[in-house]
Structures are given as C-alpha cells and as structure tokens.
Amino acid sequence: MSAASSTTRLSAPGLLRHAVLLATAALVLIPFVWMVSLSIKPPGEIFRTGFSFWPHQFYGFENYAKAMTEAPLPRYMLNGVIVCTLIVLLQILVCAPAAYALAKLDFPGRGLLFGMVLVALILPHEVLALPLFVLGYKLGILNTYAALIFPYVVSPFGIFLFRQFFKTIPDDVVHAARLDGLNELAIVWKVMLPMAVPAIIAFAIFSVVSHWNSLFWPLIAVRDQALMPPPLGIMAFRNEEAGNDYGPLMAAATIVVAPLVIAFLAAQTWFVEGMTGGAVK
Amino acid sequence: MSISLSAITKSFGKNSVLKEISLDIADGEFLTLLGPSGCGKSTLLRILAGLELQSSGTVSIGGRTVDGVRPKRRDVAMVFQSYALYPHMTVAENMALPLRMRGLNAWQRLPLVGRLLPGTRIAKRQIEEEVRRTADALSIGPLLDRKPGQLSGGQRQRVALGRAMVRQPTVFLMDEPLSNLDAKLRVQMRAEIKELHSRLGVTFVYVTHDQSEAMTLSNRVAVMLDGELLQVAPPHEIYADPDDRRVAEFIGSPKINMLAGTVRERGRIDAAGTTLSAVLDMPVGTLVAVGIRPEAFHLTHHAGAGSFAGTVRLVEHMGSDLFVHLDVRGQGEPLIARLLAERAPHVTIGQTLHLAADLDRVLLFDEAGRRIRTTREGRGASVARLREMA
Ligand SMILES: Nc1ncnc2c1ncn2[C@@H]1O[C@H](COP(=O)(O)OP(=O)(O)O)[C@@H](O)[C@H]1O
Ligand SMILES: [Mg+2]
Numbered sequence: 001m002s003a004a005s006s007t008t009r010l011s012a013p014g015l016l017r018h019a020v021l022l023a024t025a026a027l028v029l030i031p032f033v034w035m036v037s038l039s040i041k042p043p044g045e046i047f048r049t050g051f052s053f054w055p056h057q058f059y060g061f062e063n064y065a066k067a068m069t070e071a072p073l074p075r076y077m078l079n080g081v082i083v084c085t086l087i088v089l090l091q092i093l094v095c096a097p098a099a100y101a102l103a104k105l106d107f108p109g110r111g112l113l114f115g116m117v118l119v120a121l122i123l124p125h126e127v128l129a130l131p132l133f134v135l136g137y138k139l140g141i142l143n144t145y146a147a148l149i150f151p152y153v154v155s156p157f158g159i160f161l162f163r164q165f166f167k168t169i170p171d172d173v174v175h176a177a178r179l180d181g182l183n184e185l186a187i188v189w190k191v192m193l194p195m196a197v198p199a200i201i202a203f204a205i206f207s208v209v210s211h212w213n214s215l216f217w218p219l220i221a222v223r224d225q226a227l228m229p230p231p232l233g234i235m236a237f238r239n240e241e242a243g244n245d246y247g248p249l250m251a252a253a254t255i256v257v258a259p260l261v262i263a264f265l266a267a268q269t270w271f272v273e274g275m276t277g278g279a280v281k
Numbered sequence: 282m283s284i285s286l287s288a289i290t291k292s293f294g295k296n297s298v299l300k301e302i303s304l305d306i307a308d309g310e311f312l313t314l315l316g317p318s319g320c321g322k323s324t325l326l327r328i329l330a331g332l333e334l335q336s337s338g339t340v341s342i343g344g345r346t347v348d349g350v351r352p353k354r355r356d357v358a359m360v361f362q363s364y365a366l367y368p369h370m371t372v373a374e375n376m377a378l379p380l381r382m383r384g385l386n387a388w389q390r391l392p393l394v395g396r397l398l399p400g401t402r403i404a405k406r407q408i409e410e411e412v413r414r415t416a417d418a419l420s421i422g423p424l425l426d427r428k429p430g431q432l433s434g435g436q437r438q439r440v441a442l443g444r445a446m447v448r449q450p451t452v453f454l455m456d457e458p459l460s461n462l463d464a465k466l467r468v469q470m471r472a473e474i475k476e477l478h479s480r481l482g483v484t485f486v487y488v489t490h491d492q493s494e495a496m497t498l499s500n501r502v503a504v505m506l507d508g509e510l511l512q513v514a515p516p517h518e519i520y521a522d523p524d525d526r527r528v529a530e531f532i533g534s535p536k537i538n539m540l541a542g543t544v545r546e547r548g549r550i551d552a553a554g555t556t557l558s559a560v561l562d563m564p565v566g567t568l569v570a571v572g573i574r575p576e577a578f579h580l581t582h583h584a585g586a587g588s589f590a591g592t593v594r595l596v597e598h599m600g601s602d603l604f605v606h607l608d609v610r611g612q613g614e615p616l617i618a619r620l621l622a623e624r625a626p627h628v629t630i631g632q633t634l635h636l637a638a639d640l641d642r643v644l645l646f647d648e649a650g651r652r653i654r655t656t657r658e659g660r661g662a663s664v665a666r667l668r669e670m671a
Contacts, residue, residue, distance in 0.1 A: 170363055175365065176361060176367075182382060195368060
C-alpha cells in the first residue's frame with residue numbers, strides 16, 4: 001500500500017466518503033446479487049428466511065435449462081438484438097447529420113431548434129406513448145418490428161451528445177474538408193463521425209441498454225410473442241408458464257442482463273471518455 | 282491566377298470586421314496580409330477561399346467572379362494555422378483525399394465496388410504516385426503510414442503543406458502556417474515556403490502577424506488594421522515610406538520614435554526641445570507627429586538646432602549595433618537610437634548625448650495619422666547630405 005492511500009484511510013472525511021460510496025454501490029448491486037443467487041436455488045430455498053448467497057442444494061442447472069427451453073428465450077434475445085441494432089444504426093444515421101448542422105452550420109433558427117432538442121431531452125418518452133400508439137395504428141405498423149423501432153429513431157439525447165462532441169472539433173477541419181471537395185454529408189460520415197468514436201460508443205451503449213431493457217412501449221406496441229423483446233418476454237413467461245416458479249424466472253432475467261454487463265465492462269473506458277466529452281482530438 | 286477583391290465588407294451581427302477591402306493580386310505574386318491578431322486577416326482569407334460569404338463586395342479569381350462558387354470549385358488550397366489534418370487518417374490518406382474527391386467519382390470511391398469499375402485502378406495508382414512525389418519533395422516520404430497524432434509539429438506542418446500542394450492549385454492561401462512552430466524551425470520553414478513559391482510560380486496569399494515573415498517572404502505586403510487595408514506595397518517601401526502613422530508604428534523593431542511637433546514657421550518644426558527643418562506647406566501652429574526610425578539617428582558633437590539632447594537611460598549591445606535609450610526633456614518616452622558600435626564606443630548610462638536625425642528619413646504625419654510628404658526626399662539627397670557633414 002502506498003503512503004497516499006494510508007493517509008486517506010486515516011482522515012475522517014475520506015472514511016466517510018468511502019463509506020457512502022460503498023453503501024451506494026451495495027444498494028445498487030444487492031438486487032442483482034439476489035437475482036443471481038435466486039437463479040441457482042431450488043424452489044424450497046427461495047422463500048426460506050435468512051439469506052445466504054450459495055444454496056444448500058445447487059439447482060442452477062435445472063433453473064437455467066428450464067429458462068432456456070420452456071420459454072422462447074433465444075427468440076426474445078434475437079428480437080432484442082434485431083431491434084436494438086436497428087435502433088442504434090438508425091439513430092446514428094439521423095442524429096449525426098442533425099448534430100452536425102446544429103454544431104457547425106450557421107442558419108436562422110438554429111438556436112430555436114437546439115432549444116427544442118433540449119426540451120425533447122427532458123420530456124419522458126412515456127408521455128408520447130398514446131399519440132405514438134395512435135400513429136402506429138394509423139400507419140398499420142402496430143405489432144411489427146417497425147413499431148418497436150420507429151419511435152426511437154430520432155433521439156434527442158443522441159443529437160445533444162453528438163452536437164456537444166462536434167463542437168469540440170475545430171472549424172478549420174470542416175473548412176479543410178470543404179476545400180478538399182467533400183460535401184456536407186461526406187463531412188459528417190468521413191470526418192466528423194470517425195473523429196467522434198468515443199461519443200458514438202458511449203451513445204450506442206446508452207441506447208442499447210435502455211432499449212434492451214425497455215418494457216413499457218413494447219408492452220403497448222406488440223402482442224405477438226415472436227416479436228417480444230427480452231423483458232416483455234420474461235413477463236409473458238412468468239404469467240403463462242412459470243407462475244410463481246421464481247428460480248427459472250431469475251435465471252431468465254440473469255441471461256437477459258448478462259450481455260449488457262459484459263458489453264459495458266468491455267467498453268468501459270470509451271464510455272467514460274465519451275460522456276466526459278471531447279477527450280480525444 | 283490573379284485575384285481581385287473589390288470593396289469587400291464583412292460583419293458578424295453588429296460587429297463590422299472588414300471595411301471596404303479592395304486589393305488586386307497579380308498572377309504568381311507572393312502577397313502577405315500583415316496585421317495584429319483580430320484585425321480580420323483570417324476572415325478575409327476565408328472569404329477568398331469561399332468558406333465564408335462576404336456581406337458585400339466581389340471576389341474574382343483569374344478574372345472570373347467567384348461569388349457563390351463553392352470552395353471546391355475555386356481551385357484554391359489552404360494551409361491552416363492549426364494544420365486541420367484528419368486525425369483518423371494516415372498521412373497518405375490525408376494527402377490523397379483532395380485527389381480522390383476530384384479524380385474518382387462517387388462509385389469509384391466505394392471500398393469494394395470501386396475496385397471493380399473500369400479505370401479505378403489506374404486512377405488510384407496515379408493518386409498514389411502523386412502523393413508519394415509530393416511527400417518526397419517535402420521529405421515526409423517515410424511518414425506516409427503514420428497518423429497525424431504520431432508526428433511532431435514541424436512534420437504536421439509539412440503534411441498540411443503537402444495536402445495543399447498535391448492537387449496543384451493555382452492559388453495558395455496560408456493562414457499563419459508557421460506560428461505554432463518553434464523559432465528555429467520557423468526560420469527554416471520560411472525559407473522552404475519561399476523556395477516553394479519560386480518553384481511553383483503560383484499565387485500565394487500569406488497571412489501573418491509576424492513582420493519578419495512578411496518582410497522576408499513577400500513581393501508585396503498588405504498591412505491590415507481593424508479591418509482596414511492601410512497600405513499595400515513592397516516590403517522596403519512599407520518600412521521606409523509608410524503612408525500612415527499606424528503602419529510606421531506597426532512595422533519596425535524597435536518601434537519608430539514618435540515625437541509631438543508643431544510647425545513654427547515655414548520649413549521649421551519644433552519637437553522634443555529642438556528644431557528640425559523640413560520643406561512643407563503648412564500653416565504655422567499646425568500639430569504634426571514626427572517619426573524617426575532608430576537607425577535614422579547619428580551621434581553629433583554640437584548641441585543646438587537639429588540635435589536632441591538627453592541623458593542615456595539604457596544601452597543595449599547587439600553586436601555590431603547599440604540601442605541607446607535617451608531621456609529627452611519634455612518627451613514622455615525615451616528616444617531609442619540605433620548606433621553603429623564602432624562609431625559610439627564609450628556610451629555609458631547617465632551620460633549626456635546629442636543625437637541628430639537624418640532629415641531625409643524623418644517621417645511626418647498629420648493629426649489624422651496621414652503621411653505628409655515633404656518635397657525633399659529620396660535616397661540620393663540623403664547620401665549627399667551625409668557626405669557634406671562628414
Ligand atoms: N464566425 C465568427 N463569428 C463572429 N465573429 C467572428 C467570427 N469569425 C471572426 N470573428 C471576429 O472577427 C474578428 C477578426 O477575426 P479574424 O479574421 O480571425 O482575425 P485575425 O485572423 O486577423 O486574427 C475578430 O474580432 C473575431 O472575433
Ligand atoms: Mg487568424
């Protein structure tokens with residue numbers, strides 16, 4: 001241990017700070033730990049008073065097998081992958097040019113438009129559920145992948161994040177690109193986006209996490225089980241097949257969140273860089 | 282290509298940055314825009330390149346009006362102060378981009394499809410060769426596979442030059458290209474840019490706030506201040522024969538001595554406790570500014586009319602020259618004289634000195650700062666006078 005860390009250990013404010021951080025981390029982590037713990041316990045142990053992480057009788061294999069076979073979990077996961085991938089790609093396709101215009105082009109009404117993006121940023125998506133449902137109905141896309149994807153294609157957060165990042169790129173780079181013969185869209189794809197990789201990764205993680213986990217809109221938009229994304233699928237699974245069989249249910253939930261946790265840990269540094277903005281020049 | 286700017290103005294909101302700039306630049310000329318930071322040089326250059334639109338006025342390049350013509354179609358290349366290289370591309374890709382955008386069509390530029398189209402391979406090979414040739418000319422051949430982040434400042438500067446050169450534009454615009462380099466490299470690159478200009482023979486418009494760059498590089502210097510062009514002339518003329526007090530004060534180091542003077546009678550001006558003779562037609566009592574460059578002073582032995590008496594405050598030895606700072610009664614700032622070291626060997630602080638000004642090199646300005654030209658002028662007369670005195 002270094003001298004620095006031993007001095008922090010001695011000081012009271014440092015101690016307090018670490019205690020608070022540890023408590024917060026524990027609060028956030030406990031449900032997940034519990035979920036994993038339940039997913040490897042037999043039904044009899046789940047409702048036993050007193051808590052231990054490891055079960056007396058390891059029941060994990062049975063629970064995970066049941067989760068994978070009795071519910072169409074692979075199908076839900078595939079739906080999640082399809083929907084999330086398309087959402088992210090379309091979002092970048094739409095947000096990058098919009099953000100470029102807001103960051104680098106001079107046109108009347110730019111401030112107003114950016115203000116509207118900010119307003120949209122603080123508006124919860126649930127508020128739009130009813131109008132979107134009606135719109136989806138009129139367009140006849142309810143109960144299709146399109147219904148799960150379209151409402152998210154224009155992301156105020158994406159526009160905001162990219163705009164902030166593009167602002168940090170010097171105007172001269174844009175000028176050089178124009179002189180080199182790139183048109184405005186080519187500047188977005190060939191110059192701005194490649195320079196904004198940390199922001200893209202941060203945004204992609206943010207977007208995938210929230211849409212992978214989203215329950216509210218899919219609940220409204222699709223009824224066909226073959227289209228359901230993972231959380232909605234799990235809910236349906238609980239109602240129809242598992243009843244109160246919490247072991248397999250928790251196993252399914254663990255399987256569903258695992259890819260996200262792994263992806264986040266893998267891309268952690270980029271994520272932090274993109275959020276703090278413009279660290280890479 | 283020749284360039285012609287006529288009555289260019291530019292405002293950002295209420296802030297008027299360029300005021301009626303008119304300027305003609307000859308084909309193959311090296312013209313420098315010189316002025317302090319914030320005077321609008323970069324803005325003017327961007328207007329020339331088509332990156333910014335002027336509020337009014339006309340730009341023509343090669344006799345063709347280019348207002349509303351996009352930067353790409355103006356056939357100008359620009360080197361930026363910050364270099365503005367693409368950090369995610371290698372040096373070779375940076376330099377090839379302007380050629381790819383011009384030499385290949387949109388389909389040919391696609392990664393896989395492009396290779397199958399007729400002509401792509403040949404065009405690509407030509408681009409590669411062109412890039413290599415330019416890189417070799419700038420001695421950055423070995424760096425072609427590196428990214429800009431892995432290069433030193435001087436190397437980035439060369440890549441930026443290379444990217445501009447590679448497509449053989451007819452006009453080069455350079456916005457303070459050397460200001461991010463250290464002093465030694467700056468002098469070296471200055472020579473290379475000069476060499477580049479004589480080799481390519483195309484028009485260069487060069488922006489700088491550094492007068493030594495402007496003086497050494499240019500055919501003509503355009504001095505800019507607060508969005509106005511004060512004078513456009515060859516370097517020696519800007520220095521020796523400025524049209525405006527602000528030009529005289531901006532050019533030259535140490536700065537020109539400015540004395541407050543009053544016309545006493547025809548041909549005589551009172552300034553800093555002495556009387557100078559000058560042939561000029563101005564009513565008695567007119568206030569003038571008398572500008573005397575440090576090297577226009579020489580030591581004299583007799584006090585009296587035409588010589589400035591003062592106490593030496595500071596002596597700076599510069600090798601062959603001495604800078605002598607002289608406190609003169611009634612004059613706020615000390616006079617600075619540049620004397621030949623061999624002619625003034627024993628100058629010490631606190632000593633009383635008499636300085637005479639070479640009258641032919643005295644510059645007079647009226648109250649608005651405009652130059653008052655006297656009838657007695659020209660080098661020949663001045664040399665004759667010096668002989669007389671010796
Ligand atoms: N895009 C812009 N918007 C508002 N003001 C600007 C803009 N570009 C330049 N200016 C202003 O114009 C003036 C001249 O700028 P610039 O041409 O960059 O000067 P220089 O290159 O001589 O240092 C400065 O006062 C600057 O603040
Ligand atoms: Mg500038």
